[in-house]
Amino acid sequence: MNQDVFQEAFNRISARRLKAKAENEQRNQEIDSKIPEIAEINYQLAQTASRILMGEDIEILKRQNLQAQRYCAQLLENHGYPADYLDMHYTCPKCQDTGYYGNDYCTCLKQMISSVNIENMNRNSRLKLCEFSQFSLEYYRNIILKETDSNNIEHEIDCYPVMERILQYCKQYAANFSLHSPSLLFYGRSGVGKTHLSLSIVSEVLKSGHEVIYDSICDLLNRIENEHFNQKFSGTDTLTAILNAELLVLDDLGTEFQTNYTLSVIYNIINTRLNHKLPTIITANMGNKALAETYDPRIVSRLFAVYKPLKFVGKDIRRMKMQ
Ligand SMILES: Nc1ncnc2c1ncn2[C@@H]1O[C@H](COP(=O)(O)OP(=O)(O)O)[C@@H](O)[C@H]1O
Ligand SMILES: [Mg+2]
Ligand SMILES: [Zn+2]
Known part of the structure; x- marks a missing residue:
């Protein structure tokens, strides 16, 4: 230790x-x-x-x-x-x-050792916490997107009401968070608020005294790999902390460098936490098709059936803010 x-x-x-x-x-x-x-x-x-x-x-x-x-x-x-x-x-x-x-x-x-461990991990995270109050629905107003479904039929999506519902859901989720809360999958194109809303949930859940770990999947995997292959490493056990945290946020699934090792760690995290019924929030900048091409079908089917999938829609807000 x-x-x-x-x-x-x-x-x-x-x-x-x-x-x-x-x-x-x-x-x-x-x-x-x-x-x-x-x-x-x-x-x-x-x-x-x-x-x-x-x-x-x-x-x-x-x-x-x-x-x-x-x-x-x-x-x-x-x-x-x-x-x-x-x-x-x-x-x-x-x-x-x-x-x-x-x-x-x-x-x-x-319990205190595990809390201090987690505080240290979160302090090193490159992600910075967000608040619901900084999340504006105005970025989605009057944005209508065209999408073709799996049957090749074109649909129009009015982003505002979709995101209004998602925001409402996330606020409720944060306010009522417990170990029985469901796991969530936030997916959709980049820059539409997935990370922002997941970190807003984290802020609230931390305030209510729960143990939360949040980081990008890349950084977490790097840390786990370093600890795994370097015996003299600091001695904190990131994987154990991740498997046991009351809430885990894995940001940017799909951006990690994929090897057999990283894939097995990701499966281990998703499976173990599902078996222990611990809530996890995963964000991914891709749709179900791309996820299915990247990961084992058993995992993808779990993400869409056991997790609650929320499809984020809108235009790249990062870019809108720059203009
Ligand atoms: N609805 C919103 N209101 C205000 N800022 C937002 C909103 N959605 C996203 N942002 C900001 O836009 C940038 C990109 O959002 P982010 O949540 O990182 O997108 P994603 O994770 O979907 O790629 C961030 O700086 C974020 O704070
Ligand atoms: Mg993101
Ligand atoms: Zn005691």
Whole structure:
């Protein structure tokens, strides 16, 4: 494991412990001044250790202490405080915010290590987060595209209502995101807002406290390959993080340099996450035909049947903005 990542995670857990302690002391001071009787009892309780040393009966002291504690809880409630007001309130009661449980790392520390890992990965991502508020439907207004379907019949597509529905869907998806959310496939020509909307979803889902990994497929594959073939690499395990993240956004499927190795990694990611029912959003600058020519039919059929495919339409907004 990467030492820096571990240290950062451990520091954050330690900070929780210090905070719990400081808050507990504050509550104690407050009660000391408001309910002097409790202050007196606490003073007596603090003498227990020395009374044991003086030879007093431990069993009797134990019983007295228990009674005193119950009496304190009663006093607190009589004064309108919760009975556990003076207890320590740890974020993780299991390990009392030490990060260790038995001889092992506590789940809270493991969780924190994975969060720090993911934060680092996302910080290195070339993609920058977007917001729904910066997404304008005006770019799709009065844009009518002609398309021929698989039966060679020509259709006209009014882009505005199509994209209005997609925007609405994405906002709902982000607001209601859970581990049961479906996986999405954003496809269509380049520059029509696929990356923008997927990263707007990421912004919202991150705000609700979920673990999200987002990056272009090229950069992720590079990183996985480096770690795979270079034992001395930093020690972070990108593939494991990708397979387990609560939401994964793979941007620009189809732009990667394809080898047997990259293809097998992509299949592994898509299959494993589907098996674990973890939501994934994939964007691709190509249609179903091109995807079918590039990838194994089993994968393409999953992308179109198990993922929810959303076809983005419009003109290249990058170019419209430049003009
Ligand atoms: N509806 C929109 N409103 C404002 N800016 C947009 C909109 N759609 C795309 N953009 C901007 O246009 C550029 C290209 O969009 P992008 O989402 O990267 O397209 P795609 O991923 O479909 O190729 C980006 O800078 C993006 O922020
Ligand atoms: Mg894109
Ligand atoms: Zn813990």
